[in-house]
Amino acid sequence: MGSRRAPCVHTAGQGSEGTAIICRAAVAWTPDTPVSLEDVQVDPPKAGEVRIKILFSGLCGTDLHILEGRTKMPFPIILGHEGAGVVESVGEGVTTVKPGDHVLPLSVPQCRECRSCLHPKGNFCRKENIISPTGLMLDGTSRFTCKGKRVFNLYGTSTFSEYTVVSEIAVARVDKAAPLDRVCIMSCQVPTGFGAVVNTAKVTSGSTCVVIGLGGIGLAIVMACKASGAARIIGVDINEDKFPWARELGVTDVLNPGQLSRPVQEEIQEMTGGGADFAFEAVGLNDTMVATLESCDPSFGVAVLVGMAPSGQKLTFDPILMLPGRNLRGGAMGEYKTRDAIPQLVSAYLQGHVRTDPLITHRFPFQDIRRAFRLQQEGGCIRCVLRLGEGQEVKDEQGGSL
Template identity: 70%
Template structure:
C-alpha cells in the first residue's frame, strides 16, 4: 500500500533524489541531488533498495573503460518499481525487481538462439550512456548525466528499459540478491554454463574478488578436487580458502611465471582456468596454465578499452579452448529469477560473497575497501 501511494504521488513527475555522480575519472564520487525524469515508452522507473559495488565500476572511475562522463555508475541493483511507461507489461508498480547490465529483448537473433545471451540492445561494447532513444533521464546542476550500461544503480531512483528489469521472488532480501544482477551469475555461469566444470577436475582462478570468489564457490559445488587461487593480495587468501580454494599463489613471490608453477603443481596443467581480473598478462597466464590437450580457459575479466590479447597460436594448437561469456551465459530475464528463487529456497548460498554493508552516503568508503582488497562484495543500502 505504501509503494502504491508513492507511485500515485510521483508517477508522471520528475523525482528529485540523491545520487552518486562521477563527474570525471580518478576522483571520488559526489553525492548530489539529481532530477530523474518519468519513464518513457518501454521504460521502468525503479526505487533502488540496495546496490553492490563491482570492480567494473572501479575500472570506469579509473578511466580504463570507455564511458561518457559525467555518469551515475552502478549495475548491481535491486529495487521496487515506482512507475512504468506506456507499453510495459512484464512489471508493475510495487514489484520487487532486479536490473541487469545486459538486457534480454527476447526478439533479436542472440536472445532467440538457445545458446545466446548477448542481446543486440546492449550498451557494453560501445557505450553511449543513453537510453535507447538517445536521450538521458538524469539531470544534475542543469547538466545531462549519463547512465552506465542502461542501469545506473548508485541513485535512489533510476530509469531502465523493460528489457533489462525482471520481477523476482517477493520473499527475496533485496540487500543480498542485488549481487545476482552481476557477480553471482557471472561467476556461477562461467563454471556451470561456459566451462562446464566436471567432478574430480582441477581449476585455477586468477583474481579472488567478487566474481573470482563466486567462481571458486561454483567450482567447489561442481566437485572440483583442486582449486588454485591466484592473487597478489594475500589478505584475500583466508576467505578464499574458506570458500573452497585448496592452494593459494601470489605471483609476486614466485621465482618463475605463475603458469609454470601451476603446471608443476598439477603435472600437466589444470583442466579449467578462469581469469577474473581483466589484465592481458593474467589472461595469457590463465590460458597457459591449462592442460594443453583439453584444458579450457574462460576469461571473465574486462580488459581496458583498446587492449589487444596476443599469444602464440601454437598455445591453442594441441587442443586448449579459450572462451568467454557475459553474465555467465544466462539469459538475464529468463534465467536469473530462478537463481533468486533457489537462494530464497536455500538451494544455493551467496551470503559469504557479501563481506561489507554500508549506507549509501559512504559509497567512497566502499570503493576504498574494494581497491584495498578488503572486501569480496560491499553492498550499499539506500534506506535513510
C-alpha cells in the first residue's frame, strides 16, 4: 500500500485556504497555571465551519475563572471568547459569511432550527457548548493541535489564537466600518450586561438598581441601568479601586461588604426603604447570588443572576423569600438571539447609541497576555483588549501605537 500523504501546512500569512495553518495561540495546559504562547496547528474548516483570523480579543472574567480552576473545562485548552476578526476561509455549505468578512465569533450560537431558536423569547440554542462543555466542534473533533496533542476549544470560539475555527451558526457578520478593537467585547461583555438590563429585568425609568460585582460585566450593567433611566444605582464590590470607574459610569452609591458590620443585603434594604426594584449579580458566587435576591423588594423586586458560579455548586436559599412576589431570573448573552442581534448592536455603536469605549481600560499586544490575566485577577481593569493580528491601528493605554 502507498504511504499516507501528510496534510499541507502553512504558516500564518501565507496562502492557506484548504490547508492547516501554524500560528500563535495562548494554550492553558493545566488549571491554575499561566497560559503559554505556543505554535499551534489550526486545521481547515469542515462543512458548516468558518476559519477566522482573529485580530482582537477581550479578556473576560470567565476566562480567568476557568484558568483558576473554578469553572471546569477539558485541558489543554485555548481560552478567549470575545474576539473579532476576518474570515479567512469557509467550509462546504457555508452561505452566510465569506472570506474577507468582518465577524465576531459567538459563544452562544443561533442555529435558527432548534426549539429555543424558534421560540420568540428563546436564545439559548440547543447546540450550545456552555452548560456541559466538551471543548470540541459539533462533530466531536478538535481543530487545534499543539506538540502532537489535541487542544480543546472554549465554547466553540477560542479567540486567544491568531486563527480559530467556529461553526457557521456561531458567527456574526458585522459592518466593516466598525473598529474591531472596540466592538470585540460585543461578543460577550456588552450584550450580557446590556441585555440583562433591557431584556431580562426590563429596568424602568426612575427605579433603584443594585449591581453586585463591578467587573467588566457589572459595569456594563451599570451603563445600561443609567441609559434606562434608573434614578439610583448602588454598586457593590470588595475592591474599592473600582469605585471611581463605577461612579463615572453611573453608580450613585457604593458599598464594600468587607467594611460593613452586617450583611450587605441588610444595608441595601435599609438604604432603599425595603429593597431595590432591580438587583443584578455579576460575581458568580452562591453567597452573592443569595444577597442579590435578598437585596430586592420582597413584593415586586427582580433579581437577575448573570455571574457564572463555580462548577458543581448548588444554590440554596429560604423559599419563603419568593412567596411575597420576588422574581428570580437568569439569562445567557443578555437573552439576545446572537446572530440576529449582535450585528444590530454593532450598528448601534456606529450610530452612537451604544458605547463600548468606557468599558475598555487597557490594551496589550498578544505577547503580554499573562500581564493582562494578572491585571484581571488583581481587579485593576474593566476590560483588557489584546491585539493578535495586523489590520487596524489602535492605541495602548499610554496612547502609543501597539
